[in-house]
Amino acid sequence: MDHTVYLDYAATTPVDQRVLDAMMPYFRDRYGNANSLYELGRDAYRTLEDARARVAKSIGAAQPNEIIFTSGGTESDNTALIGLATAGGRSSGHIIVSAFEHHAVLEPAEWLGKHGFEITELAPHPDGLIHAEDLKAAMREDTVLVSVMHGNNEIGTIQPLRALADIAHAGGALLHTDAAQTLGKIDFDVDELGIDAASFSSHKIYGPKGFGALYLRKGTRLVPYMMGGGQESKRRSGTQNIPGAVGFATALEIMDAERETEVPRLAALRDRVVEGVLGRLELTSLNAAETDTRLPHIANFIIKGVEGEAMLLHLDAKGIAISTGSACSSGSLKPSHVLLAIGCPQEFAHGSLRVSMGRYTTEEDVDYFVDELVPVVERLRSMSPLYAKIRAAHAAG
Ligand SMILES: Cc1ncc(COP(=O)(O)O)c(C=O)c1O
Structure with a gap:
């Protein structure tokens, strides 16, 4: 060989040639800042919003504004855990995460555990699944957030998210899922899964590294993790990565089509x-x-x-x-x-x-x-x- x-x-995956071709114009020719008011900026803004609408459509989001672009799965997970737990000025409460989450979920959970919150790590069974009855038993009156990944990155098992979301909601908690390994690879519809928030990573689907998104259901409160210029409707500051957004949306559409x-x-x-x-x-x-x-x-x-x-x-x-x-x-x-x-x-x-x-x-x-x-x-x-x-x-x- x-x-x-x-x-x-x-x-990780190599960037698909079709994805790279779609991204290229946005590095040198159409390089505007999406927040600038002249035509070059407006062009970048339209491109960004078009990419957001394409991602929203793919996952069945009710509106494009439910997609927050980020620097990848890790940032989306950190934002979701810390931003949802502390929303509305909350400084204590109970959080449940599965024990086989990616470290991008486990570590912010651990951090929250040191800053006023109580964390329960829910053990999966030898079948590689989190069982609904275990979540039910772990729920408490003060449970505010449950985070269970969709597809496990090491063993590939797919969690019964719908059942888990129903249990979380019945107890008044939100359900976040790390879908870095499933987006594009299996059907993914936020309403069918019943989730409130989901993390995505572009480089797992033949898109560029250093790009991703957080889905956040309309009306869900979040404390921004990145503060500054107020981009992404004040939920994620930082000048938006237009080639990244185009690459991610294109990569996702190719996954869907194939x-x-x-x-x-x-x-x-x-x-x-x-x-x-x-x-x-x-x-x-x-x-x-x-x-x-x-x-x-x-x-x-x-x-x-x-x-x-x-x-x-x-x-x-x-x-x-x-x-x-x-x-x-x-x-x-x-x-x-x-x-x-x-x-x-x-x-x-x-x-x-x-x-x-x-x-x-x-x-x-x-x-x-x-x-x-x-x-x-x-x-x-x-x-x-x-x-x-x-x-x-x-x-x-
Ligand atoms: C399940 C899961 N979550 C999060 C991540 C981190 O994503 P990123 O590399 O985009 O930060 C990965 C990738 O290693 C992953 O497999």
Whole structure:
């Protein structure tokens, strides 16, 4: 293989050529500031509002003003958590987040926990789902906000948002969802899901990095996270990124137009990977395998007796870009909080591998990955005293 086999589309995606073409005029020719009153500025303003209307239409928002453009999923999550919790001058209350949220939700929740709010982390089940009855039990009279992600970025399970939103609303709380991994990839309609706020990221859908949006249902109060010039109807200050808005809207429309054919194509590739890995390697499993409601392009494996980072580096040497749940930060190898949350034992959580596919993934890529993975795992296992023990335990039943 003379090119990179990229199997990390959940981390980021390349900008689609059609998206880039749509963005280009706004860097040098139509570069106005959307807040300037002369024609160059008015042109930028019209372009920005057109992009906002296109995004609103895609997600079934009642009006374009419900879309706030941001610098990405992280900013949207921080804005939603802190801005919704503290709306109306509130300085205390109860907030529920799922335990397997992205850190862009967990960390602002933790911050709120240190600044007057009480936080409950709701554990998902081994099926990779937050169960409605658990949310019901966790709700309190003073619960003001529930944040549960739509599709999990590591294991790909899709949460029952409608049921969760109904429970949150019955208790007088708002429901925010981090939809960075689902927007464009599966049907997404804010009314069908019943949500009050949602975070989106452009670079997960073949749009530019550093751009995203927050959907905020009309009438929902929010304290702005970014203060300054009062752009985005005073909800997010900062000169708007016009190429970003055009790129994001275009990327989303392409996702919408191609979804019907792309979803079954990706699901077939995912099934091919799963069959290949589980069929050719013993003592491997698919995380949250029992759940049908899952993203079509993500498969997360536990490969017992092997370190995820070792697999990643060996596969990198073969031109394969892939991700593991273990993150080696400041010298300590930390297993994924998502895998631990769904009950995966720590020793196995270290051996996780996430395959995430996308627009340019082919069957040839998938077969190359499986063909290269098998000898890598066999070699690493042959050197692992841990694997010998796991195998002996397994044989003993
Ligand atoms: C679920 C989820 N939320 C938030 C983010 C952060 O988005 P961004 O990279 O646009 O800040 C990501 C991306 O890593 C994600 O997967």
